[in-house]
Amino acid sequence: MKVKRFKDWKLFSKIMSVSIVTMAVVLSAILLYVVPEVEEKLARCPTAVLR
Secondary structure, three states, X not given: OOOOOHXXXXXXXXXXXXXXHHHHHHHHHHHHHHHHHHHHHHHHOOHHXXX
């Protein structure tokens, strides 16, 4: 089975593929950058959580 070129995809497939790629990029940025930064800040100052 041969995969169709992007220009031959249906409109719905194009929209969904762009949406899925965008969500994957955002999710990976959150998991690889934001979560470790927040974890590090919480580890440095645990009393700030108690206030």
